Amino acid sequence: MPFETRLADDVTLRELAKDDAVAVAHAYARNREHLEPWDPARPEEFFTEQWHKDRLWVQVLANTNGSALHTVLESADGEVVGRLNLTDIVRGAFENGHVGYWIDARYTGRGLMTAALLALADHARDELGLHRLQAATLPHNVASQAVLGRAGFEKIGYAPSYLKIAGSWQDHVVFQRILHD
Template sequence: MPFATPLSDDVVLRDVTIDDAAALAEAYTRNRAHLQPWEPARPDDFFTEAAQRRTLDVQLKQAATGHGVFLALASGGDVVGRLNLADIVRGVFQNGNIGYWIDAGLAGRGLMTRAVTALAEHARDDLGLHRLQAGTLPHNTASQAVLTRAGFERFGHAPRYLRISGEWQDHVLYQRILHD
């Protein structure tokens, strides 16, 4: 089922499409320095339309099989952020992991909190998931504030959890239980 919800007068949260490849390459290029401390080290090729098209192709296949939901924050023809629900596990777990980023020029406006909240409601109401999980670097207080405002609670600390910005870094783990 297609997903789209307005976050503000000028930003909508919607499913990504293969046609977003050029806009994603532009968005990642525009936000390269802004995102660098929070993401894996990226080769120069990552910032090209071709690389983004390959990534979108994989993500759209995962979405088609129910293993992920891949969204863009869009303003006009520009991509101004991403919100992904990946690694969906069914069975007794009914869980997925979220990751997100927003354009440097839009940070601090509450857009990502609204986006994460909307995705959590979609995961509960439409996908039947029981739990969402996210991890942040310990010093990423802005991301932690997004999660807390979106109803997530801190539940753990994972030493050397992910290789971010070229180093194995600790993460603070958050979860949101979607059903009582």
């Protein structure tokens, strides 16, 4: 059964579906300026429906084979208003996954991403059997760091030149949440 949970009266967190390409494209296009400082440089085609139609199936397949859990935050009227992805799931002695997320500019400050991260952590522990989640933020992204803190993540380090964001290699603060005591 696909992962789904209500975060608020008007927002649900649910597993990405193959039919979400158009809504995802519209969400990225609508939030282009809002996300630009925090995202990798995107080609112009990224903001088109066709780009997402051509590529979204790979994320749905990753959900199916257990290598990731790609989700969307969806408003009551069916609009995608955010993404929360658990990727790079490693099994065996590690039982770890990397978390990445964003929320629509119109929905910030409502605690939705904190609630989404808490729900994902429970699902990752109880249903996926993971032991640990990891996330990283730009040092100046204090809002994202606050979200991680409220969701039970702790700062564990600093990674120089960790990811290429907004066109340049940037340092990140690294966080983890241990799911089992």
